[in-house]
Amino acid sequence: MIKITDLHKAFGSNVVLNGVDLHIKKASSMVIIGGSGTGKSVLLKCILGLIQPDSGTIIVNGVDTKSGDREAFLDQFGMLFQGGALFDSLPVWQNVAFRLLQGKHRLSKADAHDIAIEKLRRVGLKPDIAELFPAELSGGMQKRVGLARAIAAEPQIIFFDEPTTGLDPIMSGVINELVREIVEEMGATAMTITHDMSSVRAIADDVAMIHEGQVQWTGPIGKMDDSGDPYLDQFINARAEGPIEAVR
Amino acid sequence: MMMIQAIDSILARIGRSTLGMFESIGRLVIFAAIAVSHIFRPPFYYNAFLQQLINIGFYSLPVVGLTALFTGGALALQIYSGGARFNAEAIVPSIVAIGITRELGPVLGGLMVAGRVSTSIAAEIGTMRVTEQIDALTTLSTNPMKYLVTPRVLAATVILPVLVFIGDTIGVMGGYLVGTHRLDFNDATYLKNTWDILEFDDVSSGLIKAAAFGFIIALIGCYSGYHSQRGAQGVGNATKTAVVTASVLIFAANYLLTELLF
Numbered sequence: 001m002i003k004i005t006d007l008h009k010a011f012g013s014n015v016v017l018n019g020v021d022l023h024i025k026k027a028s029s030m031v032i033i034g035g036s037g038t039g040k041s042v043l044l045k046c047i048l049g050l051i052q053p054d055s056g057t058i059i060v061n062g063v064d065t066k067s068g069d070r071e072a073f074l075d076q077f078g079m080l081f082q083g084g085a086l087f088d089s090l091p092v093w094q095n096v097a098f099r100l101l102q103g104k105h106r107l108s109k110a111d112a113h114d115i116a117i118e119k120l121r122r123v124g125l126k127p128d129i130a131e132l133f134p135a136e137l138s139g140g141m142q143k144r145v146g147l148a149r150a151i152a153a154e155p156q157i158i159f160f161d162e163p164t165t166g167l168d169p170i171m172s173g174v175i176n177e178l179v180r181e182i183v184e185e186m187g188a189t190a191m192t193i194t195h196d197m198s199s200v201r202a203i204a205d206d207v208a209m210i211h212e213g214q215v216q217w218t219g220p221i222g223k224m225d226d227s228g229d230p231y232l233d234q235f236i237n238a239r240a241e242g243p244i245e246a247v248r
Numbered sequence: 249m250m251m252i253q254a255i256d257s258i259l260a261r262i263g264r265s266t267l268g269m270f271e272s273i274g275r276l277v278i279f280a281a282i283a284v285s286h287i288f289r290p291p292f293y294y295n296a297f298l299q300q301l302i303n304i305g306f307y308s309l310p311v312v313g314l315t316a317l318f319t320g321g322a323l324a325l326q327i328y329s330g331g332a333r334f335n336a337e338a339i340v341p342s343i344v345a346i347g348i349t350r351e352l353g354p355v356l357g358g359l360m361v362a363g364r365v366s367t368s369i370a371a372e373i374g375t376m377r378v379t380e381q382i383d384a385l386t387t388l389s390t391n392p393m394k395y396l397v398t399p400r401v402l403a404a405t406v407i408l409p410v411l412v413f414i415g416d417t418i419g420v421m422g423g424y425l426v427g428t429h430r431l432d433f434n435d436a437t438y439l440k441n442t443w444d445i446l447e448f449d450d451v452s453s454g455l456i457k458a459a460a461f462g463f464i465i466a467l468i469g470c471y472s473g474y475h476s477q478r479g480a481q482g483v484g485n486a487t488k489t490a491v492v493t494a495s496v497l498i499f500a501a502n503y504l505l506t507e508l509l510f
Contacts, residue, residue: 049386050383079384079387081383081384085381085384086384087381102291102388102390103291103389149388
């Protein structure tokens, strides 16, 4: 589904991705873990074309991301941003239905509104918040609206950038469950970036750990605890001592 | 040896600054070209354009109107004072009308709109940049240049001449009010002198300038916001850069256009 080969990206002298190779299978949920600044978000943005990689290839559904119709390419994706990235100037329902109101496959306002309400319900929000603006919502509600927006057009691939950051443990659990349920019922391919190990265990089919711009370890979630990889062990067990140097 | 190194270092710095300046100009020109090219390529965001016409035009009316009113009044007093030195007080209506329409209306109107609009555009788009809303637009298959920049640039270019025309009228009326109530000009004579002296070129040259200033104001606001750095400080810097750059460019463009339309 997504095949990344020898991906490199540097910002000036700061090498962020240093030959990333990764394969994400169709209808699977891949979670990318790794320390802060190891290039997880850059990897995700390279796939979406928000950042141009220096070299390497990214193949999505058999098509190189450098070629083809960009709009059609992006139509395959939905994304939940870390901070929600909801549009302040639009009410909640227009945020959710944004894609449905633009582009070639534009729906009428009434139809888009109905779908937005349905998606809000799907993420556990009542229809009466549809006319509110994002600034009037709590952090957890904003995440849910972001999730509703990500799934509104029923994309084949969904990216989740730190879906539980800034949420309390109960709300984190709710979001984790929602992500898992939605990915399963839509049959979508999911790629999640997170530091939260409870999210990893709740969401992942497969895990990849990025360290120093490369994939340090990748495999199914079931093998993560017995990987034998000292870097992965240190990370998932949150140990200060180990091969990964913590900046103090 | 030390002397040569010092000179070398100074020259290198000047070279880097010069290259940096040309790089910035190049980026701005490319940004402008992309923004303008989207005017002619669908899809068109009519609602965003109309919204910006209201934001930039309608909500700037009070500030432009009041600026023009007080400037017209002050100009009448100053010209009267200067004209009295060689018994030429009668020129007040003519100079107020020409001064306002050709120069002060577009320049002061442009500067006031730059202060109000350029900063607000830079802050809005800058905040969208740092909160990943611009990235979100892209992932939702929407071109941010087309959705955010082009409607603002087009709206400001179209609406500023309208604003300045209204400002010109109010400015001339400011001069009229001061002329007739404070300087004892005859109502009908003042209006007749104003009307007789004004030519089409006086008004049109000011409106051409206004369109150029509108383009500059929105373009610089969008550019500064679009390239805003991370965090609150980044947005603050974008806002500051927008108003300073737009104001300086308005003065520079004013001189160039005056030479061109002279």
